[in-house]
Ligand code: NAD
């Protein structure tokens with residue numbers, strides 16, 4: 001299949017571009033490099049040993065998007081092209097709503113105009129909100145989000161659901177990711193956050209490489225076995241494999257379906273610290289600090305549906321995630337910047 005990856009130069013998109021190509025699909029990337037760079041695509045090309053067609057463009061620009069659709073006989077779209085920093089979304093809600101909602105509408109309109117009917121969407125566990133207890137099932141009612149980023153995902157899920165109800169040719173697969181970490185085992189592509197990382201694993205790897213002095217664990221007094229928050233960390237290569245299955249699944253059906261992509265196993269922040277130290281034979285400087293506003297104590301998936309519907313389950317363990325995250329960081333201390 002020919003698959004358009006909107007936001008395909010980013011962290012999850014670049015790993016998915018690699019995996020889709022290796023699975024025999026043809027990938028076309030459109031990205032404005034707002035939070036990424038062309039170098040990531042060039043490295044995917046190096047790893048797969050072939051060229052990947054890519055366009056530098058804003059997905060909100062429907063004129064350019066239409067040209068890209070006309071130049072390529074696209075079968076399926078995966079929409080990764082979002083702004084994703086939770087804290088920034090509180091400060092810049094208008095930018096977040098504009099970018100995340102508009103990119104979705106542009107893609108839907110352009111797909112309809114070009115007779116493309118398969119859509120896979122990067123949603124997030126954040127849409128379950130605080131009302132639902134883990135393990136989180138796709139059948140649960142969506143919850144109340146605590147920040148504009150989360151609401152954009154919530155709203156985009158609604159827009160895509162309504163669009164699929166109104167158009168019986170449309171197939172929409174909403175993938176709710178849990179906490180992606182890790183990198184391709186080569187260490188050539190990985191997560192390259194701008195500025196001070198918000199997420200745990202890049203903060204851990206930047207501490208280990210000496211960019212940050214120490215990790216602050218946000219809260220040690222939660223109602224969990226060791227007092228630190230638990231999450232469902234998933235290797236980005238497993239997540240990428242899940243997209244290959246989702247693209248193939250989208251082509252076999254119509255309507256909207258929701259699928260969690262997680263492992264179903266919760267790990268605490270201290271579990272991550274200790275697993276990272278053990279996998280990489282190093283010591284990490286850390287301290288326990290105050291809680292971070294908005295954090296849930298526990299968040300993990302029930303991962304049964306992905307197995308039943310997609311025939312997919314995560315294969316890589318926590319040691320793999322810690323080893324591959326570190327392999328990427330130590331080989332690229334400044335990310336894609338030389
Ligand atoms: P990322 O920032 O690395 O990738 C997003 C890509 O989209 C970037 O390359 C960025 O330049 C591009 N982009 C943004 N707006 C664009 C626009 N208007 N036009 C063209 N390109 C645009 O993020 P990621 O971690 O790879 O996440 C991919 C998707 O998955 C996002 O939608 C994110 O919200 C979602 N998601 C991520 C996580 C996570 O923890 N990484 C968890 C759940 C969901």
Ligand code: WQD
Nearest residue numbers: 086124126198199200201203216217218229231269292295
């Ligand atoms: C994980 C754990 C922190 C940094 C966020 C978004 C979510 C999704 C994934 C996109 C938490 C703790 C972190 C640090 C720490 N993204 N932590 N010190 O909060 O589960 O989810 O990213 O959809 O929507 O909210 O991930 O990586 O920020 O935090 O102790 O310096 O690590 O408190 O328990 P989170 P995270």
